[in-house]
Every structure is written in structure tokens, then in C-alpha cells.
Amino acid sequence: MTKENSKVFLLILLGMLTAFGPFVTDMYLPSLPSMGEYFHTTSSMVQLGLTTSMIGLAVGQIFFGPLSDRYGRRLPLLVAMWLFIVSTLLCLFAQNIEQFVAFRLLQGIAGAGGIVISRSVATDKFSGRELAKMLAVIGAINGVAPVVAPIAGGLLTDVIGWHGIFWILLGLGVILLAGSYRFRESLPSEQRSAEKWEDTFRSFGTVLHDKRYVCYVLQMAFAQGVLFANIASSPFIVQQHYGFSAFAFSICFAVNALSIGIAAALSVKFHRPESSTLAGCCGMTVLSVLLCIALMSGCNFWIYEVLMLVLLFCMGMTFTSSTALAMESQRANSGTASALLGAVCFAAGGIVSPLVGIGNILSSTGIVFVVCACCSMGCILVALGRRRTRVYFALNSMVQKH
Template identity: 40%
Template sequence: MTTSTKASASLMTMLALLSALGPFAIDMYLPAFPQMMADLNTSAASIQLTLTTFMLGMAVGQLVIGPLSDQFGRRKPLLIGALVCLAASVLCAVAPNIETLIGMRFLQGFAGAAGVVLARAIVSDSARGVHAAKQFGILMAVGGIAPVLSPLAGGGVIGFAGWRGVFWALAVLNLLMVIGSIIIVKESLPREHRSKGGVKELFASTGRVLGNRRYLGFTFAFAFAMAAMFGYISASPFVYQNILGLNPTAFSLLFALNALGITVTSIVGVRLVGTLGPLRMTYIGVSGLVVFSAGLLAVVTAGNTPLFPTLVLLFLAISSLGFIFGNAAALATDQVKKYAGTGSAMMGALQFTLAAIASPLVGLAGEESAVPMAIVMLVAGIISLLSLLALTRGGPALPAAGQAERHLETAAR
């Protein structure tokens, strides 16, 4: 797909930015919720619905755009999605009432899903095995940084331009993505490799993807690990502040530290995957998630929730996710190369569905208990491990590092 290291770096930068759109669109405007309630004269529940509809749009958009890209190629849906997302961001910025904002947030999520689902599909089209795992690792490293940077960036924009300024900033970001996609992103799925047959073939390709046992195993491992992360994200403000007694500044720093942990392990994983292979790296990450989550559950159920052990175990459990995401995503998409768009869509939709389920579960015992969070993380880790053990055995091995490099060089020519 690319012919030089420089072009490859440019492409990966562009794909990483496309993948980061979701976290920026979710987290940047969170500090402005009270301001939005007053400005739009509405309730907190209605403002929160703007977040829910965006997430729903992201899930539905991936299910629609991914399979369509298997028929029509990656570049055209990517450009259309980026342009529609740009328009939706502008309409969010000028929304006169909460009803318009809710509708435009759904459209923004639906169109923005193109960047998320097609970034993974483009990587799957262009690389295999170890090389694909490295590229997915880079995407996930950026994904670990984005949730930390976006609230900070959002706070700065809100202080200067109010909540509407956030959506203008997202519109500018979308415009840059449109320009970058036009200049940098080339078509990665040749016509002869595209599926044919219209709507009937869309359903048939979805059935073939869902019927691939190894794909399901790696996808479940990825998605349940993501559920563990979202359970932690949802509970962390209460665990750090209400239970451990830390102030908001300390919470922000510790949250950033854990996000940095995922980023570091993602980068380390990129370095090690050529030696250990993506399957072994995934097992290391999932095993770490299970062990450290079990330790966390033991600590928080023993009474008093001690500060230092809780912080250390949380850091280790969350950091282990960096070994899972990129490698599991590469292994999953490698099973359905012919239907990479559909495979990426199913993975993304399941990710958002499980995140939506995990987030409220961590609050079942109220704001003064970390036990539900630890249970959610442990159960998600165990299901992730069982999925690997039960569903991924007996398939062909991925190419070794040298074979993967030769495959990429051949594709580039």
C-alpha cells in the first residue's frame, strides 16, 4: 500500500487520528455539561442523552459502513463519512435546542464510525501477522492517549469559547481528517478482492464472519478486555475520590498515569511482538488482567480498601490491556481477511455494546464500594481468557516476522 517508510508513517498517523475521533468527541465536552444545561434550558438526563446517542451512532455506523466497505472499497466510504461527520459537527455547534443536538450527535457518531472501523480494515488489508499486530498496537497506543488529552483540551476550549467551541474544534479536526484522507489514504481494497451481490451478499458475508470460530474467539477476547477498561473508567471517579479519599487533581493524575500505562505496554508490545508473536502477547495480557483483577478483588473485599495496594493493582491490571488490544485485533481480522470491513464492524459494535453494559454494573453497590468494579474487571478477564482457550485453538499460525515483512513488501510493489 505504501512504498516508503515515510509514507507508511504518514498513513499510520492519519489512521491513528481517525481512530481517536471517538474519544475526542466523547470526552471533550464532558466538563461543559452544567453549562449546556443552562444554555439549552434542559435537564441533566437530556444532556447525557447526547452522549448515549453518539455511542449508539458509533455502534450502528460501524455495522453499516464496515460491510459496505467490503463491497465498495475503503476510501470512498471513509471520505463520505468524514464529510458527513464534519457537517454534523458544525450542526452540533449551532444547535438551537437539545432536540437538534441529540439528533446531530447520533449523525456525528454514525458518520464518525467510518474512521474507526475503516482504520482497522485498512490495516488488515495492508498487513498480516506480526506487521499487522505492530500497526494495530500503534493505533491502540494513540487510543490510550486520546482519552487523557481530550478532557484537558476540552477544558481549555470551554474556558475560551464555551461548549459550542468544542464542536467547532471537532469540526476543524474533521476538516483536517478530510484533507488528510484525500492526500494520504489510498484505496487499500482492489476491485477484484471486493465482495459482490448487494444486500444479500452483505448478510451472507456477515454470516461467514460470525461463523468463523477463531474470529469470534479473538473478537471476544478483545471486546471483553475493552469491557474491563470501560468498567474501570466508569467507576474510577468514585473509587479514587469517594473511597480512597483523593482530591480531583490526584484523580486526574492517576487516571492519566493508568492511561500512560496502556500506552507504554502497547508500545512495548509493538517491540516484542516480532519475537513473541501476537498470540503469545495476547495470552500474556489476558493472563495479567485476570491475575491483577483477582488481586484487586481480594484487596477491596478484605475491608478498608487500602490505598497503595489498590492503586498498584489497578495500574497493573489496566496496563496489561495494552498487550491485548492491538494483538487481539490483528489476530481477529486476520481470520476474515476477505471481509475485513465486516469483521472490523462486528468487533467495534460488540466493543460498544459490552462497554454500555459494563458501565452501569460497576455502580450497583453505590458510590462507596469498589467491589463491583473489581468483579466486572475479573469476570471480563476470565471470559476473555476462556474465549481464547475454547475458540482459537487448532487454526493456522500467523506468518513469522520475516514472512510478514516480505508479504508487506510484495503488497507495496
């Protein structure tokens, strides 16, 4: 009889796989200027490496999701980890910027495999509140990782350079590869997709016909838009507009990241995941409007920081519950559902990030916050329906009684 992996092992492995993508894309950001000097190229060419990795993270999930439904979780996970190790080595020894950009695309695709399969494994092994609790931890990591990764990279870049950052990523890949070999298959062969190879990706049509699933995914994508708008704008707002140092900015970033993680972990205290998502969306909508008004009015730093902190907390409340609701609604196609969820969210981040740089960054950032928050609110209202919304707006006992 095959021995099952312990819950602790799964929690550690899935958590690391979830943080994989953000660390692949964000950890080397502080070293971009030095990479331009190394490759004797322009900053825009170096930034293409970030763009291609984001494309890889989105596209890779579209492929790895259905493949994991067809062949199980373990084999695609091993393929993804081996591809990551090879692509990272290729990045390290790239001879020119064109090679580096191409290898970053492969690295992003490999990172996508770990992200999409981690959600599918959680769905295979758990259900109901157990699934929500497991995804709470994963959601907390997923919310914190995109913010922590640049901070970690900033602290290490001056000491070890961009090559050192990629050696660290390689070491992380080796650790995850070892964990993947120890991982026991979570999707029995009798539950795998029996479709022919050419029909494997047709499951996307089935998933996309589920209106509630689509609404949950879009809700989370717009919430991610708030996160990526903050990541893209805050270095300029905090350092250039308010005049703080890079170190002070890192501290501010870390505090905000902590609020996201705490919110994602606390969201399971709600009696129903719908209640957590609705409450978080309401908070995002109100806070984004207040923050937009404050930024356009030229508020001082502390008003900006407090409003930003609470806004990100509200956003973090939706991460876990939205993921759980989306995955529960498409349990029969969990690999495909996880792929679409991740791809849409990364695509949203890629679209939103440059928008905050249009015109006055204070005004454009505030407007992006409001648009993303309102769209997120609209999606959850459509998903719940009018009658259910009234029930959940009362938060349905709000917090589970102990």
C-alpha cells in the first residue's frame, strides 16, 4: 500500500511551489541596472526578461493544468522542476541579452507548473473547510511572496549580484525537485481525464461555461490588479514623491506584505468563504476610493500608508476564499480550473502594472485602485446573486463560533 504524504509535508511543499512564481519574476528586480551594464544593453531590453517570465507564468499554467488532469500531478511536477533547473542554468550562462530573455520565458513556464499543480493537489486532498484552511496558508504565501521577493533581492544584490540571485533560485529549484520526488501522487489513475490528446484542452470550454467559476476568477484577478498596481507604483511614490530612502521603503513594503498574509490567514475564521470574499471586496471598494481622493489631494505619507495598509488587508481577505470557491466549483476539472485561475491573475498583473505610470503617478495609481476594486466587487455580486448577496452581506454569523 502506497504511503500517503503527511499534511505538514504537503503544506511545506505546496507553500514553496506557490511562492515559486513571484520569486522567479520579482527577486532579481533590484539587479536590473547592473544586468544592463553586464550585457552592455539598454534598460528596456533587460526589462524584457521580466515580461517574458510573466508570459511564461501565464501560458505555462494553461499547459500544465490540463496535463496534470490527464497524467496525474507528480509527473508534470517533475517535468516542471527539471525544466526550471535547466532554464536557470541557461540564464546564468547566457552570452547575450537575447539568450537571457528567451531562457527567462522557459523559466517562467517551468515556474507555472509548480503554481498550478500546487492548487490542484490541495483540491485533490482536501474539501470544504479543510480545503479553505489549506488554501488560506497558500493564499497568505501567494499574497506575501510578490512583495517579499524584491525586498530579499534588494538586500542580496549588492553582496552577490544578479548571478548570485539566480544561483539562489537554482538552489530553490533543487530543493523543490527533491520534494517532488518524495511527493506521492494525489490523483488516482481512475480519476484522471480519459480524453484523447487532441481533446485534452477542450476542458477549458467546459470550465469557462461555469459562470460562477468565471466570476470568482475575475474577482481574484481584479484583486491581484490592486496588488500589482501597488507593487509597480509604491517605489516611485514612497521614494521619489515622499523622499524616503530605499531602506525605509523596504520596511514599508514588508509591513504591507505582513498585512496581506495576516488577512489571508484570518479569512478562514468566517463561517463561509463567500462572506470573507464579500467583506474584503466591500473594504477594497471603500478604501480605494478614499486612497484615490487622498492621493489626488496630495496627502502626507502617513495617511497614504495607513490607507494602503488597510486596503491591502481587505484585498488579502479575498485571496483564500476566492481560490477555494473557484476550485470547489470546478473540482472535476481542477487542473484546468487552476491553470485558468493562475493565468488570468498573472495576465491581470502584467496589464495593470504599466498603467500606473501613465501621466501623474499619484492620480493614475488611485484611479487604477478604484477601477480594480469596483470590478472585483461587481464580480462577486454577480457570482453570489441578489438573494444570496443579502444573506452573505450579513456575513452569515460573520465569524465562526468556537
